[in-house]
Amino acid sequence: MLRLDTRLATAALLLGLPLTACGPAELTAPGDEKPAVSDPTAEFAPKIRNGTRTPTAVPLTAGQQLAIGWLHYEPRASNTFCTGTLIGPRVVATASHCTEDLRQGQFGFGVGLEPTAPRATFNVIRFHEHPTLDAAILILDRDATQAVPELELIAANTANPSGLVGTTVEAGGFGDTMDASRTGRWFAALALIDVDSRFVVVDGQQRRGICFGDSGGPVLSDRLWNGEPVVLGMESYGDENCLGVDHLTRADLLTDWIAGLTADVGGVIAPGQAEAAPEPEPEPEPADPCGGLTYEGACDGDTARWCADGQIRARDCSTQGQTCGYAGAQLGYYCVDRPPEPEPEPEPEPEPEPLCPGLGYDGTCEGTVAVWCDGATERRVDCRQYNARCGWAGPSYGYYCVR
Known part of the structure; x- marks a missing residue:
């Protein structure tokens, strides 16, 4: 399905221009705009930044990776807005700020590597928001482990995680990564720096991190339960640059609350009770639609080229008297003013005739x-x-x- 590039859509709405859907070919038009990364309306707002496709700090089987899925607005599974983790056959743990103001039937849950090609999607028949913590559970319409037999549930932690301060944990989530060629589920290894009365606190140390679209997603550790990965917390909020400190609601504070709401749908697994599922075939990496070109882009003479929403965009800067060059960290390579022509070197002034040649005041x-x-x-x-x-x-x- 064709999708509007929100960078162009935002500019068109502001300028009163017509909106057009973007096809698969490279788009080259004088009016193509490239908003800065800080634009809050732009679709490239970062989620997991500088992450990896597979976990690096906490080993997860392919089946366990499938347990990390996404929330989406109905009826399109690709219309994602948050992340969640299957902690029971029909139970998903996420953040309550993801579900506030929503009603049953307005959103669903999907699993797979790419929201554009889900392994399975589920209706949410009810959901519960914690009264004081940023946490919610979703109840699905059917057993996810039967719908996707190779899927392995990940237990929510039930022990105090304070002893893990100073260790490395793993975050997982869906959404844009500031690089249109890196879509779907990504992971990031983060330092666990604090555990307080409500949150597990992690730090990306300005190298990687969690951001907007990963809300509700898990931070995992395998150091509490004999090597079994568990959900330590669900993403609540963090630094705006998405490379610093994030706060995740502690899963161990929710044990009794979750148990009281899920008994009628089979409950959730406890740490140490997870059963290994058949190892699934690895999901193929999606093809890079832009052939290695990123949002930062590159210059081809006077033409700026960049990747947006899986398509190569281009702008001929010469049409407005500019050239292509590096326009800073937020825009990457784009149209910039041409450098001024160098001033001609002045003709050297002739050496003055010597005054009183051979004479001084002594004479x-x-x-x-x-x-x-x-x-x-x-x-x-x-x-x-x-x-x-x-x-x-x-x-x-x-x-x-x-x-």
Whole structure:
């Protein structure tokens, strides 16, 4: 299904231009705009930033990775807005700020590597929001492990995680990554820096991190339950640059609350009770639709080219008297003003004729004539008019008339 590039759509709405759907070919038009990354309306708002396709800190089987899915607005599974984790056959743990103001039937849950090609989608028949913590559970219409036999549930942690401070944990989530060629589920290894009365706190140390579309997604550790990965917390909020500190609601504070709401649908698995599912075939990596070109882009002469929503975009900067160049971290390569033409080198000024060549203030004698340089003027006095001769008159006068 064709999708509007929200960068162009936002600019069109502001400028009163018509909106058009983007086809698969490279789009080259003078009006293609490339908003800065900080634009809050742009679809490339980062989610997991600088992540990896598979976990690096907490080993997960392919079946366990399938347990991390996405919330989507009905009826399109690709219209994602948050992340969640299957902690029971029909139970998903997420954040309550993801579900507030929603009603049953308005959203569903999907699993798979890519929301555009889900392994399975589920109706949410009811959901519960915690009264004081940023946590929610979704009840699905059917058993996810029967719908996807290779899927392995991930238990919610039930033990105090304070002893894990200083270790590395794994975050998982869906959404844009500031790179249109990196879509679907991604992971990030983060430092666990604190556990307080409500949150597990992690830090991406300005290298990687969690962001908007990963809300409700898990942070996992395998250090509490004999190597079994468990959900330590669900993403609540964090630094705006998506590379710093994030706060995740502690899963161990929800044990009794979850149990009281899920008994009628088979409950949830406890740490140590997970059963290994048949190992699924690895899901193929999606093809890079832009051939390695990223949102930062590149210059092709005066033309700026970048990748947006899986399509190569281009703008001929020469049509507006500019050229392509690096426009900063937010825009990457885009149209910039041409550098000014260099000023011509001035002709060197001729060397001035020497003033009083060969003379200084001391001067010299030319017969009876005293000759010296007075500033820039050659002075001459014939001493015969004073009945004198020319000679050395001392350091104050140099050569002058003497008797």
